[in-house]
Amino acid sequence: MSANHNPKQNTFLIDLTKCTGCRGCQVACKQWNQLEAEETEFFSGEGYQNPPAMSEYTFTRIKFRDYQKNGENEFAFYKEMCMHCDDPACASVCPVGAFEKTPEGPVIYKADRCIGCRFCMVACPFGVPKYEWSKGLPLVRKCTGCYSRVKEGLKPACATACPTAIEYGPRDEMVKIAKERLANHPDKYIKKIYGLHEAGGTSVLYLTNLPFDELGFKDVTQRPLPDYTWQALRFVPASFLAVGGTLSALSWINHRRERLMNQNATSEQAHTPAEEKEE
Incomplete structure (x- = not known):
């Protein structure tokens, strides 16, 4: 199974060198999706993160890492969200078709089909779908890329709210912009576009000036994940x-x-x- 690349599908380009950590994207996401606020908690090695983690109430968040540069403390920010894979593993393992990759780019979730089996949580290499632990009959929740906005020609809430770091448009245009920045500013960026090939390619692309692993990005295969999930499902009775x-x-x-x-x-x-x- 090959990655289902659609050059015209909408894609996020997130330039972390331009992120100020304002959390405007985070607030906009909660407002648009009517998600509850969560208390700040302490995570060893990460400091105080707000919100503490992705959850049923948090579809995107700004994480930060502090580091030393020229003997001074600096901060690096990282927007965590659903990667909206071109060939989503969550959709490939869901037995009831609750996940769907749309032609517009977002991977949407249909709660009316979900049976709460959590196969999607196991399959997702980025750990995105979250369980509704607060409910007696829990399902899962995740970012839908503001599909209701996108299909009407609008940008997702987070991309609309961000003043500096997020661009949103056709994938081929976002890839072109990212490659131009790497070529024009080789000393400013790590020479890599995260999301270009990860998990077979995604609809979220990142640029940064720090090693991706130091920021908490996961090292995942470049092969589309359904290639693996279909092999595993062959052995399911x-x-x-x-x-x-x-x-x-x-x-x-x-x-x-x-x-x-x-x-x-x-x-x-x-x-x-x-x-x-x-x-």
Whole structure:
């Protein structure tokens, strides 16, 4: 299976040398997706991070690392988010088709199909999908690349809010810009575009002046991950896949039942006389 490169799909170009750590992208993401705030926690080796980690309430965040430069303390910032892989591993392992790579670029998640099996969490090389631990019947959540905005011709909330570091446009244009910066400023950047080939290529590209591993970027294969997941799934018993199909059907039935109950309740409330409502 080869990477599904679409040169016109929308892609983030994040230049970490231009990131000021303002967290405007982080705030915009929470506002657009109506996500709750989280308390700052201490992580050994990373200092105080806010929010402490990606979670069901945090789809993107700014991490920071301090380092020494010419005898002085400096800070480096790194925007963590879903990489929106060209061939997403999450979609390849999901037994109910809850993940989909769209032609526009974002990898979207369909909660009405999800059965909470967490295969996607195991398969994702970047550790992006997160479990809803706060709920009694948990599913998973992740960044959808603001697909509802993108399909209307708008930029994602984080790219719109960022004043300096994030550009967003067709992948071939973002790759061209990134390569031009590397060629024109060889002393400013590490000679690498992270995301160009990682996991077969992604819709998020990074430039930086520090080694990527020092910033916490994961060293992943350049081979599309579905190549591996399909090999692994060959050995999954057919009976287990049948269980997945059954769970999918039950999930659909339950979601449909809930929707009908909500619709009936709304309808009954709308037709209840005002006198009865007051009583």
